[in-house]
Amino acid sequence: MLDVAQIARLEGLSEDDLMSLLGREVLSKGVGADQASDEEKVEVGKNFFAEHRAELKRRLCGSGFRAQFSKERYGKMELYAAIADAVSTMFTGIALAVVAVLIVREGLDGLCKNSS
Numbered sequence: 001m002l003d004v005a006q007i008a009r010l011e012g013l014s015e016d017d018l019m020s021l022l023g024r025e026v027l028s029k030g031v032g033a034d035q036a037s038d039e040e041k042v043e044v045g046k047n048f049f050a051e052h053r054a055e056l057k058r059r060l061c062g063s064g065f066r067a068q069f070s071k072e073r074y075g076k077m078e079l080y081a082a083i084a085d086a087v088s089t090m091f092t093g094i095a096l097a098v099v100a101v102l103i104v105r106e107g108l109d110g111l112c113k114n115s116s
Helices: 004-011 015-027 038-061 065-071 076-087 093-106 108-112
Strands: none
Touching (some): 004 093, 015 038, 015 093, 038 076, 038 093, 038 108, 065 076, 093 108
């Protein structure tokens, strides 16, 4: 479940700040994560998001999800929640919230561009 206050805080961050949070989460799973610079965290976050992009597209572009959210008007929180639900088996914690914010920022059309 996404926290409204957490989403509101994340919405105010730059893309690099979001990628840094994502990178920190990824690095926290390994040894020496505290040693990474801010730039390294951003790079790890960008790489992690890029590596998962195809699966995100599969889940959000080819499953009827995009069509549903294109036909009806939803508020941002409903969209965040729906995205989080669709990808919740891929990510947890802050990573789930960050990915949802990144996707809403890009827009489903942007994410799904060149998807069949």
